[in-house]
Amino acid sequence: MNRQALKKLLKDRRALISPETHGLTRPTGRGRRAPGLSQGQVDELLGYSERTYQRLESGNYHHPPVDLLRDVARLYGMNEQEWISLCRYARGEDPPGPLYDTSGHALPAAWADAVVGITHPAYVTDASWNLVTCNDRFHALFDSGRAPVNTMRWMLLDGRDQLIDWATAWAPLVMPQLQAALAQRPDDKVLRQIEADILADPLAQPLYEKGGASIHPDGDERPIRHAVEGQGWVTMCVAQPLAAPGSRCMILVFRPGPRRTGSGPHMLKAQENGMNA
Known part of the structure; x- marks a missing residue:
């Protein structure tokens, strides 16, 4: 727990919420003059017992439940990055899922310009793996x-x-990626339909039910037939736009010909003392 960071995040966000917008009144007369909701009003709005929120904001609530954090974050209108920070400050871990069900389906428009400027095939998908944007080199693969x-x-x-x-x-x-996504987003209609179609497919169904543990393709090298350049291998470089949890930016480094020999992907590390290797 990072008490100082937690207190500042919650206090600053609480100050932005006007009591009047929730049918409450601001205290008058002697006493409290701080802007925004009072700590007691947060408990009242969320239906928690007295001083629950005070314990959270002061850092005296050890390992608070995710449901409490989610209720507070939604009341304060936090974005996904603030939600991640809240869970890290309060629980020392990333949240189990996005703050909003709609998160992961809209990205900053700058990603379109970024993808066009990449020299390898590249694309961005949302949390349902729907294509959001890509470059011409990606189109040429198919x-x-x-x-x-x-x-x-x-x-x-x-x-x-x-x-x-x-x-x-x-x-x-790939199938474990779908299973992991559905565990986190069980109501995603697009992914549920893909799962249903897989379970109705005689080739895919037994592989899907077998399951697996590999859910992250970053650095993987897999065989593919490029529509223009023929058979080869594609190495996957994966990043996630921070504003859209569950989305992904994929850069595919295609190399025609046989697979390279070696024991796995080469790993890059920062050089010590700022010196190049």
């Missing part, structure tokens, strides 16, 4: 000349002809 509307569906159902060794090199690594 037989149709156009990127798929949903990359998860393409990898698990529609793109098998291009994904070399799909049943061993792709499906067992």
Whole structure:
């Protein structure tokens, strides 16, 4: 727990909430003059017992429940980055999921310009793996000349002809990503439909039910047939736009020909004392 940071975050956000917007009155006469809601009014609005919020803001609530933090964050209108900070300050860990169900489906428009400027095939998807933006090099990967509307569906159902060794090199690594996403977003209609279609598919269904633990593709190298350049290997570089939890920016480094020999991806590290290797 970081008490000082927690207190500042909550106090500053509480000061921005006018009691009148929630049908409450600001105390008059002698006493409190601080702006925003009082600590007691937060308890009243959220339905918690007296001084619950005071314990939280002062840092005297050891490992407070996530439900309490979520209620406070939504009352204060926090964004996803503030929500992450709140959980880290109060519990010493990242939140178990996004603050809002709609998070992960809208990104800053600057990502479109950023993706266009990347020299490798690159794209951004939202939390449901719907394509948000991509560059022309990504479009060129596909037989149709156009990127798929949903990359998860393409990898698990529609793109098998291009994904070399799909049943061993792709499906067992991608399906756990879908399962992990649904565990965090069980009401996502797009992902639920993809799951239903997988369970109705005789090739995909047994692989999906087998499950797996690999849910992060960053640094993976997988075989693929490029629509223009032929067979080769694509190395995946993954980043997440911070404003949209669950979204992802993928940069695909394609290399035609056979797989390189080696024991795994090369790992980069910061150089000590600012010296280059």
